[in-house]
Amino acid sequence: MTAFVDVDVRPILRAGGEPFSIIMAALERLEPGEGLRLYAPFKPVPLFDVMASKGFAHREAELEGGEWEIRFMPDDGSVGIAEPASAAASDDDWPEPMVRILAALERLAPGQTLHALLSREPVFLFRELEKRGHQWRGDFTPQKDSYQLTVRVHA
Known part of the structure; x- marks a missing residue:
């Protein structure tokens, strides 16, 4: 981060x-x-x-x-995905953000990073990232209104 x-x-x-x-x-x-x-x-x-x-x-x-x-x-040429915090995703909206993140990662070259701003902590995504060998870091923003996630594509 x-x-x-x-x-x-x-x-x-x-x-x-x-x-x-x-x-x-x-x-x-x-x-x-x-x-x-x-x-x-x-x-x-x-x-x-x-x-x-x-x-x-x-x-x-x-x-x-x-x-x-x-x-x-x-700006390191990484990709960003933002989900507006003001339009926080409900449980019905998931797993759409997870699907978008995984699809975006498929388009990146090894070593590139993806940044995502989400309405909640994507706990189910973490297992999928680990399974695919990607490194990730995440935490809530200081205001606790969004979750920031950075994923580095497996090299």
Whole structure:
């Protein structure tokens, strides 16, 4: 899993400041493989292209009150699957996310990774991943509203 450096620009923006230089300074201090977790009072869409040009993919999650958490990760060419946390899957929706993940893994080359954001912990998927020889890591987000899963295809 990617380690993140947190940058909360909400107080800066509320005070009328411009946080772009602070975000770029934090980006310069990242160690190889680290990501940037940004907290903002709005979805910072223009920043997505800037960060993509610097080699970072992003995942976004809306927080309470219309605020946002954006995770910028080094873009290693991996595949991502996201299931909106706001539309949490019911038990009736499963195993569709599991089927999608397994199908996506079949299309990846050995050593590539897949990232998934799920509405719950995919306990039945773990056995299938192990059976197929894939390595995986997962945990709930800090807000406990989604489960983050990273799978590396068996080499």
